[in-house]
Amino acid sequence: MKNSILLIVFFLSGIIFSNAQEKQRYKELSKETLSYSSQAKDCWQNSDESCIPFYKKMVASAKKNKECVPCAEIELVKGYYNEYEVDSAIHHIKNVLKDAKSQKEHIKWELEQDGYGMLSHSYYLKGDTQKAIKYLLESSKYADKLGNKEQAAIIKANLGNYYNNMQNYKEGIRFQKTAIKDLKALGISKNTAVFAGNIAGAYIDSNQPDSALVWGKRTIKMALEQKDANSLTAGYYLTGAAFEKTNIDSAFYYVNKSLPWAKSTNNLLSMATAHNILGNVYSQKSEYQEAKKNFMLSIDLYKKIGKPIGLYAPLKTLGLEANRFKDYEIASKYMSEYIEYQDSVVSEDNRKLVHELNTKYGAEKKQKLLAEQKLIIEKEQNQKRLILIVGIVSVLTVLSILVLYRKNQKIKQEKTIREKENEVLTAFINGEERERSRISQELHDGVASMIGVAKMNMETLPHLSEEKQKHQIQKVVQILENTHSDIRHIAHNLLPITLEKEGLVKATEQFANEINETGILKITITNQTDGTLNLSTQKQLMLFRMIQELVNNSIKHSQAQKATIVFRQNQHNLLIEISDDGIGFDGGVTRENQGLYSIHQRMSSILGRFSFEQGENNRGVRSILELNTSK
Template sequence: MFSFCFVVFSVKMNSTAGECNHVKRGFFTSRAKKSCKKGRVKRGSMCFICDIRRHYLCSFMRKHSTLLLFLLVSLLGKAQTEAVKDSLVKLLDIAKDDSSKVRLYIELGNQYEVDDLQTAGKYYLLAEDLSKRLHYKRGIIKFISNYTYLLNVRGDFDSSLLLNKQSIQLSTEISDNLLLAKSLANTGNVFQYSNDYDSAVFYYEMAVKLFEQLDDKTMIAYIGDALQNAYQQLNQNDKALQYGKEAVRILRGAGDTNGLGQALLNTANSYQSLGYADSALTCYNEALTISHQLNHKRLESASLLGIGNIHLHRYEADSMKPYYEKALVLSRQMEDPDGESTALRGLALHYLLKKNFTGAKENITNALTIADSLDLRHEKVKNMKVLASILYGLYDVIAAEKCLDSASVIENQLAGDEVQRKTLVIEKRFETEKKEAQIKLQQAQIKQKNTLNYLLGAFAISAIVIGILGYRSHQHKQKLQQAKIEELEKEKQLAAVEAVLKGEEQERSRLAKDLHDGLGGMLSGIKHSLNTMKGNLIMTPDNALGFERSIDMLDSSIKEMRRVAHNMMPEALVKFGLDTALRDFCNDINQSGALQVNYQSIGLENAVIEQTTSITIYRIIQELLNNVMKHASAKSALVQVSKTNSDISITVEDDGKGFDTAILKSTKGLGWSNLRSRIDYLKGRMDVQSAPGNGTSVLIELKA
């Protein structure tokens, strides 16, 4: 069977023609630490049939330069140009030390991964250093997902595992389930590279659960395919097939042709392990069709070997030959010695079935030459067993037995290596757990110290805050007390003003009545007596003229007395209200010819306003118009009074000579002082707009 192994990586890993994809993906065991010039590695022992699934281990992976995307592709990546590297370096020179620069370091590392792993590692480490200085946890996770690829290539799985577990912890701290799922999958990959398939399954299963929560069907399929491979290695082929079929279903529905080809190849292996040759053949044929569509040589070679293997087990010698021949050609084109050795062994078995011992021996000898040159001991064992079968066919029993003895010696060595490997895995797992326990203990100690520091800091801060709050509370109380004192003083002043105004109005009312009833009555009586005397006196014309003038002067005095009394307490204000009193007052000014006043009222006609307020408003407008007539040299004025709910607005404008409003701040005139007092009494505000040559506008807003 042929295993097309899936690997989850968040880093960009583009294979080049000169690199063996087995090393690129890290699918080699601890037995395979010695690699050849092309990066080819040794594989564990297995029968010829099972060998095929170890041949094709190339799931190509890419990563995005700014986000940790788990993109899985199997096509060969294109080498990045020097121009791209130069442009990134220029950007790096002007970049600030922030998260964007971290991404630049990562992208530069991606570019150098193809041909200079050491430089790629340098940029990844720079990304880590900057991320730690910025406390940029996502940057650290990006570093880990990239740098662990380099560690996997070098076979430093212990360091890779520790970093990936750190990535899991960081992803948990920032509560990012997507990054956590990817970190878990990457950790599963490291365990699979180390042939610790039980642990790989554990982490893959956790990653699948998170991707199910995120409803990421594609990633579920890819990890399912990885689980299929892990379960195959654990000889749990039923579970392997279950995950494989589900991966095929999802990828077929998503239209992911490349991923579908990989899953079909692994699923064919699972079918074949369970003895379902027809189903396996169907999957191999579909994978072969996809490889032609994608021009995917490695997928094509793997599919051809798988189909040839099925025909071999059916003893269909003629049917198997063309598949092995095509696979042999492709393996040589791709410089793939594993595939070449497998194809040669298949052709040797073809000739063995056809009893063409010469052709069989020639092909298996070539396969042995490849295995010897690369020290591929598992390949050598399988090839030697086939050679022994050929020698038996040639009746060279002694040579055949010697060949089997040699194979047995190598198998015993491999078995010992396997035991040693498993022992090392257990020891490494123990050491890893010990390191993790130490790290957790250190973290707990650090956390305890930090907690103590936080508590002390919190206590100090609390003391400072309490002191500040106490000081501010004291200041606030003082301000409230001062405000209360000022309010009481203002109320006292307003009460005094109110008393003065009421006393003033009462005195004005008394004087107006005294003038009207007392002096007014006396003058009227004098006028009546003089008119009576006029009829009884005989006067010269001059005396009669003087007498008439005296009566006219008496009439003028009576009118002036009535005018003064009226100004002191307008009779219309008391009888008919504010609106009528103001209208009469403005009409009187108009009739006098001193000023043309346009009076307008809004909402005052039927308004009920308290008498003290009405008198105060009347005096305010009276004072303003008196000022216009005395100082403004105006021809016309506008008086507008409006009432809305409990608000009264007064506007008095004139077209006079205007003045600089700054003088109001320093004026000490009695009229202006009385005006301000009345406005303050009614808790109103006044706005004066004026400028020399532009007239004056006074706006007063009061509460009725």
């Protein structure tokens, strides 16, 4: 059930906006246009059908009457987001942000605040946390410009959600509690029930049931006071989940109370989560058939709303429970579906488990045949191992005889040389492995998932009308354009074009500008060289990677606010100094500090030097890369 509890509360919170009458942009729309917004709200409350057509009519009315089109289109974005059509939401958000530039300043800021907020959560649902945080910070800038303290508090809460879902529960809970405190200081109680639910979910996922129980009951109390049915639903099943390990009867009571509220709001995601928790409760009671029934209801509901993150929890738990009660057909089916759905490299234990379940479900003859084949394979492997061991022993014996004839001094010299070579090689291998891991992560999280979405959209084409086919093709084109942009970004990181064309200093300035735009760290570049570096592209690339690694250390470990990079040059040497104002560092350039030691070895390999020291008053760090440019 890991992450599923927290996720449902996160979806309930989403991006929360102020009341419609507080928005200046509504004054730019006619009564006719706003009437479609009211019809859409009625649709949400009273219908199971899609409410998107009403939002589309709203946009069409704004265009016809020559009103503020992005003011209407942002409502269409919310409609797509609430119906989990994330790609459509992102497409229209980009239109809104583009058209907002031509609006009055206050209207422009409102649209950018809400647009970037929606963009943040849309990318989060797609699994791109980096973009999600980037756009949430953009939304925060415009909330500050508008002086919207309520929205600023809500943004803190949503940032807390990101931390929670990255399993940094301490920071996530801190941001949520700060948001509640800020809203109370403003005399606002709205949305505090949602944030209380987020806190309860984080305590459950971080295995703190006592704290989860306190905040689950607070969620119920706040939701009743605020008449917030969605938060009340969450409060009941979160309280039930908190009781799950200690008091089955109480858990059963609270989760059952959540289901009618979820059905009354037609919140399929809440129903899916409640049934999943109820399945866990029945599992605790060893009532397999009831557990199976609730897990299957949860899985069907998750699939009905487009497989949001969280589906894997009931899939995996049902598979494990079915195996425990020897229902091997169900166990094999759902564990296989769980691993297929994960869309990532699964652990060897899970692969073995699925293999075991499939074997149990097979016929007895098949089991016997597999066992015989396994025995044959093991015998062959043992023979190969024996041959390999004999060969290794023989080689080692010969080498030992040769070593005995060498002089002691020569042995020491060769040992020293080997150690240095291994250290340099290890430094290069570690650097390459980190780069490969980064590229692999970017390809998996970005390119692979986007291509998968494009593939699924293309597979639906034969079943759509001609008009919907055109719309679907447009979506695929947009996905491919985004994928193309991501691939170009990855290629740029492999060998920055700026570095190849304009050299190390310009590439470092571009890298610093990208960091500065995130607001995470403020980097200042000082170039005291004459503009000509007598270095090969390969050496400049190595220096650039080391600068990136040192800056990333400042971001990850030093809690720094500012950093400086200074390039100096004399007749024979290039000096690069990287310093920050962080908390400092107690260690030195030793093998225990692998990252710094790797940089030291890489500099040695190109006949350079690396030094690392504390800043003044033990604040910050100062790193120096020194390279002889005449060699």
